Amino acid sequence: MAIADQIAEFVAETTFDDIPKETVSFVKHLSSKIIAAMLTGSTTLAGVKTADYVKSKKGPEEVGVIGGGFRCQLEDAVFVNGMTSHAAELEDDQFPSATSDITVFPVIFPMAEKLGLTGREIITASALGLEIMNRVGMFPLSFKGYTDLPFYGVIGAAITAGKALKLNPEQLKRAMGIAMGRASGFIVNFGTDAHYIESAGACKEGLLASLFAQKDMTGNPDIEKWLLDLYSGHEHEMDTQRIVQGLGSSDWRVHEIWVKKYPCCFLTHRHIDMMFDILAEHKISYEDIEGVEIDVGPVDYTCNRPQPKDAEDARFSFQHIMAALMLDGDIDSHHFTDEKLSDNRFQDAWPKVSVTNHPGWPAEFMSGVARITVSLINGEKIVKEREQALGGPQFPLAQDQFKDLYSKYTRKVLTTKDMEDTWQIISNLEKVENLQEFLDKIDFPGK
Template identity: 40%
Template sequence: MAKDIARALAEFAVAMKLPDIPPETIEFTKGLALKTVAGMLVGSSMPVGRRVIRGTIERGHASEVGAIGCGITTSLWNAVLNNGIFAHAAELEDDSFLRGTAWDITSFPVYFPLAEKLKLSGRELLEICIIGLEVHSRTTLFYPQGHLGLTVIPGALGPSVGVARAFKLSMDETMAAMGLALSGVPVAYVSFGTDAHYFETALHSLQALIAAELAKCGLAGNPDIVTYMSNLVGKERVIPEKIIQDLGTQWRVHDIWVKKYPCCFHMHRHLDGLKDIITAENISLSQVDRVRVHISHLEEICNRPEPASIGDLQFSFQNSIASMLLDRDVNYDHINEKKLTDPVFKEARSKVQIVNHEEWHPEYAMETPARIELILKDGREFSRERQFAVGAPQEPISIEQFRSLFIKFVNGILQESRRSWTADAIMNLENLDVRDLKELNRILVYETVEGPGQ
């Protein structure tokens, strides 16, 4: 059975073509590409991104491909590592919930520079993106979020399948790549809000590339994901047939929730609920006495009333709710070192009360409803409860909304004359020839407002 599953996934990766993929899946994947490219551009401009770029320049590697937002060429491995760190540092990753966790930030960071090196067309790039994300969404179904303080296991297997497709590996070579990518660095809850959190997921992208490269050279591994996952979480949690159930006809990539705010996803449902209230009632911060936020133990990681770093700001209910109260949005203007000591933000954060319901025992972060209560100085009270965030499969956003998010997030980072062109190019990825895709990558590498390597 285990070998049959690996072979079915490999056959899917080798045989799947764009005409076989539903239009809605193609559009959704392009939307995720817009988001992740925006994240890589934003991350390259953040303090952690600047430090990563400096290290890349100091190390010095063969000039193979451009590194997004860096203004330099470097080795493919360097570019993938950089892109992976940038994508996660921006906190724009789009995740699946209610099962195991899958996301897009370990796929696009490797596929874009790989497409440049291999001189792929936009159509070929889009195929590997969809194939890799679909396999990733299926092979991460069974690891419960936070089990043993870890998540996203296996992290590199799905992305490695997309790389294998880009290399045009055979079915046996693709299975070898899966086996080489199966075991690796997990994502540790203790690292949330630190640079290590970004580094861990960047290693998933890099391992995916290396695994496929080694498979191409003839190395082999054991792609027995069933035994691997059963040993980790117990046989009772692993349903092998689900991995390949309706493969090629039902697309699990649509389970991914889309982030609209650059902060931890645990907070998005509460933020949407708060936005519902203050928009409908036209409420400003000056009217607010306090905000009560009801959470489970899984969201406690975002209870950071006195943030001391940018990472803390991205994982702070208090800062995100303060931002929403002030500006009806959470964006990068609210996530910088000045906000740590800004008296207006400090006062707004002090209005937030966290209620941790120890009687709630969710297996997944989004399993319990997100409840938020707004108490005004005049005594009026409002509340909202949300099971899903806007951008979840139950409340999907359109490709035009994806485009608007891209334009918003890259404002001030990508040169103004290139923002719309770049968004439109990604939205029409399947129509880009090799030369067009090369131009897209050139813009992403060199035409940021402050290209540090230029």
């Protein structure tokens, strides 16, 4: 049986009760993270510009936009949500191919409003979208300069939307075929608004793929050929049968997702964790540090940006991120502003940070074992290595840590009461039949 046939049957037949309890819990936690991302992302310049564009169209007011405070057509709401979730730089990704939950949750919540979905239906569609996306997207495309996140994300969006629409297996295959033709995304766009537009586009195109499939429009779901063509030129052969190995067993690939804790490029997070540890363990200050050396692979080296051009570029700059940690002992959204970029303290700190590229490491995201060397004024050198960041599959976050992240990234948008109320709803999502009150709280914060 072809891969698309197996996927389509699995998606169509799987119910909430088929999903392992630990997967249900993890999907709820991920949804809380991305709701927080969309809320805080709605305040970013990229988020505001996107919302302004959609509002200027004066289209049908079908569903609310998370954090937007307005209603618009379904596909536009999905696009804005996709934009804000990424503009916050808080997406959670599978590695070494960076498939992400920001092409799933921005799609399902507006659909939940339009279709009147229950909490169980949201969890089921989201879990399936994440699972299939992670399986199809387990093969890194970064060696070709492609960004896996939107490239594979359009399939995750299509599966999520298709399950919400209750498509049958034949329609799901058509949706996958249509979605594959809309795949796009390039590493060269890191640090620009185009990077966010790519993933927002994946959300919208995946939704449209399923809506077109619902109307019996056709597409070729030959996933094997699509992937083999994409992977041509790679040093290793691709075994596409891995996509369906164990499909439907208790071992869901959803759990391969790493949870992002800081609002900047994920490729810097292993080093951020190590720098936090060094600062805490050795009680050192900015004045004690002579230099910081970062060791990375060829793809992660894209975050070697000694003089970031603007706030978005700074989110992809090891130099700026390490400067924030050295100077403030923290990293948060307020560090990625024009004010910080023009701050003499930060500009003086950037040259302290050097980045060494290891071209022999795999040409994929998060390759090799990350290393950081902090040289002190007194001549001492502190070296740390880390393969996974905290929040990766080897170091999963607990529920209270997810709640801390939800609070941290919603506190500027939601009232304390609404933050607590919405957190409780997300935590018990499978028990919620009518989500309109919840959606109103996150779509129209403060109202």
